[in-house]
Amino acid sequence: MKHIAYSRQSIDESDIQAVAETLKSDLLIQGSQITAFEEALKRYLNVSDVVVVSSGTAALHLSYLALDLGGTTVFTSPVTFAATANMLHAVGANIRFIDVDPQTGLMDVDNLEQVLKKTSSHKSTKMAIVPVSLQGIPINLPAIDNLAQYYGASIVEDAAHSLGGEYVCDQQVYKSASCSHSDLAVLSFHPLKSICCAEGGAVATRDPGLANTVRLLRNHGLMRQENSYLRTQKLWGYNYHMTDLQAALGVSQLKRLPFFLSKRKAIANRYYECLQGEPYCHFLTPTPKVLGSAYHLFVVHFRSKEVRDAAYIFLQSYGIETHVHYVPLYKMELYKQWLGEFSLPGAESYYQGCLSIPIYPDFSEEDQDYVLEILAKFCNQL
Numbered sequence: 249m250k251h252i253a254y255s256r257q258s259i260d261e262s263d264i265q266a267v268a269e270t271l272k273s274d275l276l277i278q279g280s281q282i283t284a285f286e287e288a289l290k291r292y293l294n295v296s297d298v299v300v301v302s303s304g305t306a307a308l309h310l311s312y313l314a315l316d317l318g319g320t321t322v323f324t325s326p327v328t329f330a331a332t333a334n335m336l337h338a339v340g341a342n343i344r345f346i347d348v349d350p351q352t353g354l355m356d357v358d359n360l361e362q363v364l365k366k367t368s369s370h371k372s373t374k375m376a377i378v379p380v381s382l383q384g385i386p387i388n389l390p391a392i393d394n395l396a397q398y399y400g401a402s403i404v405e406d407a408a409h410s411l412g413g414e415y416v417c418d419q420q421v422y423k424s425a426s427c428s429h430s431d432l433a434v435l436s437f438h439p440l441k442s443i444c445c446a447e448g449g450a451v452a453t454r455d456p457g458l459a460n461t462v463r464l465l466r467n468h469g470l471m472r473q474e475n476s477y478l479r480t481q482k483l484w485g486y487n488y489h490m491t492d493l494q495a496a497l498g499v500s501q502l503k504r505l506p507f508f509l510s511k512r513k514a515i516a517n518r519y520y521e522c523l524q525g526e527p528y529c530h531f532l533t534p535t536p537k538v539l540g541s542a543y544h545l546f547v548v549h550f551r552s553k554e555v556r557d558a559a560y561i562f563l564q565s566y567g568i569e570t571h572v573h574y575v576p577l578y579k580m581e582l583y584k585q586w587l588g589e590f591s592l593p594g595a596e597s598y599y600q601g602c603l604s605i606p607i608y609p610d611f612s613e614e615d616q617d618y619v620l621e622i623l624a625k626f627c628n629q630l
């Protein structure tokens with residue numbers, strides 16, 4: 249039977265060569281490939297600083313530490329991968345989940361504004377916002393930035409899904425993770441993301457002070473004194489280094505990013521075209537099309553959880569892997585214990601119907617046909 253993953257990395261000969269060459273070099277960690285990858289990401293995002301680390305989770309952790317979010321009230325989305333909020337817990341922040349748009353799963357800015365207004369009436373509350381550019385769709389950062397400036401909150405964009413995504417503000421195009429409307433942005437180079445380092449992540453910023461703190465924290469918080477073996481313990485940090493092998497893969501993959509994005513866009517456009525026709529259009533709706541999406545995921549919505557769950561099992565029986573991104577985090581046992589039980593209507597509605605169907609650069613036309621055929625079969629038997 250066929251097996252079609254919902255997503256998959258794309259590795260070619262140039263990627264393999266880049267890693268193999270680095271294996272022969274003197275330094276496998278903290279070497280020239282780290283600098284090369286950071287410089288390439290800086291140029292791509294047009295930011296002053298990028299610090300590459302061992303994972304997106306490490307990048308979140310260090311961003312939250314650099315902003316000193318312990319004790320801070322942090323507004324984030326419940327529709328995200330656990331790491332976004334888990335790392336807030338790790339630094340001792342007070343999490344407040346903000347409801348999402350039921351169609352896109354992105355944080356609802358009106359809802360955020362209402363909650364910020366209420367919270368800011370308690371005068372001494374320190375606040376931060378961690379919006380997530382879910383599915384590859386850049387979140388409305390200009391609107392969030394306006395609110396953040398008004399209410400005195402800092403912003404970390406979780407851009408783990410959206411490297412390559414773009415948004416427009418005042419007729420100017422901005423890249424997701426360019427920190428044009430945020431203090432810090434976090435990237436992930438997990439195999440299924442826009443580019444793959446096997447594991448890896450990065451923190452981007454335009455603030456040299458924050459960049460220095462992240463750099464220090466990546467290396468145990470230790471700073472070497474010039475012309476000396478002595479080191480000063482500046483902060484309590486971690487070993488969150490990316491290896492040079494991963495960075496070499498990152499440099500090679502970043503060169504291929506435009507190709508990856510064009511392939512993802514072409515597949516998404518094909519889905520949009522086909523799914524508005526028979527028989528799909530009566531049973532499922534794709535996430536509204538957003539120009540500038542990096543199409544990390546392609547999410548369709550069924551009319552109920554029962555139908556979505558049946559679709560998941562039906563497609564699986566034909567060898568097609570799909571996924572639910574995500575079960576809202578407040579439904580998880582640990583979060584219930586920690587924050588109490590509640591639910592948010594937008595997040596519930598999004599979660600009940602959502603299903604991520606396959607999209608990735610090397611997804612062949614033949615396999616796309618197969619997925620569409622089996623999806624039609626499912627719809628026809630409803």
Ligand SMILES: Cc1ncc(COP(=O)(O)O)c(C=O)c1O
Pocket residue numbers: 303304305306328329331332380406408409435436437438447448449
């Ligand atoms: C939205 C989001 N944030 C953060 C992360 C964490 O990234 P990593 O897996 O590189 O630690 C992920 C990974 O899946 C993610 O999807």
